[in-house]
């Protein structure tokens with residue numbers, strides 16, 4: 478915070494590694510107050526502006542209640558702006574839906590769709606009377622828009638995020654100082670998730686070769702580059718005018 482200027486609050490899920498960690502690092506560098514939500518703390522990040530809430534998002538109800546209580550306690554005047562970046566996501570085992578365990582599928586859907594829905598609801602409810610700019614990002618994927626065999630639950634969760642954003646955008650458009658929301662595809666990023674796609678069994682996941690090819694052709698963004706693109710999109714004056722977008726949109 479500079480002088481008497483109010484800080485911006487950003488809440489980032491899945492900030493322990495990959496894209497979320499890079500987003501968290503770049504937001505801290507901008508001087509944001511940051512709440513990280515994941516099972517583990519962001520690797521190698523320490524700052525007085527950072528608080529980590531160790532959470533398994535398979536059951537997001539307690540952390541959604543904690544977020545609502547925290548925001549209510551802060552009050553409408555505390556921050557210049559507030560962002561909720563729902564970034565955490567998981568792919569189930571890469572195989573046809575018919576071959577997967579219920580636990581695995583439930584985890585992918587709960588972390589990928591239920592948790593962002595509950596956290597977004599808590600955020601919007603608790604900040605409904607705030608006059609400051611409020612933005613919600615749902616980190617989606619091209620796979621929410623293009624189906625891929627072997628990752629049905631992931632495709633379903635991401636398509637769900639896209640339609641969640643469309644519906645919430647309509648709701649918020651009807652409110653004074655309504656929040657802005659975008660379900661945003663972040664590009665292809667060199668993280669553990671891509672490693673999981675490249676390491677899958679080709680007998681059960683036919684598209685494995687495509688992900689191996691993208692990697693060997695050097696077509697993956699680093700987490701830092703992808704985070705910079707995501708935050709550039711967050712900064713856009715037209716953020717929220719299209720609730721389903723891609724960081725590569727002009």
Ligand SMILES: NC(=O)c1ccc[n+]([C@@H]2O[C@H](COP(=O)([O-])OP(=O)(O)OC[C@H]3O[C@@H](n4cnc5c(N)ncnc54)[C@H](OP(=O)(O)O)[C@@H]3O)[C@@H](O)[C@H]2O)c1
Pocket residue numbers: 490491492493494495496497498514515516517518532533534535563564565566567588616617618619662663664665666667668669670671
């Ligand atoms: N990588 C890509 O090419 C790509 C492409 C399109 C979209 N995306 C999307 O971008 C987002 C970030 O992906 P990434 O590649 O950075 O993934 P990643 O490296 O696998 O990181 C996933 C993050 O989600 C958190 N997470 C996973 N399960 C969790 C749970 N049960 N409870 C709480 N947190 C959990 C992890 O934290 P803990 O393990 O510490 O809990 C971690 O911080 C995801 O939504 C992904 O779908 C990625």
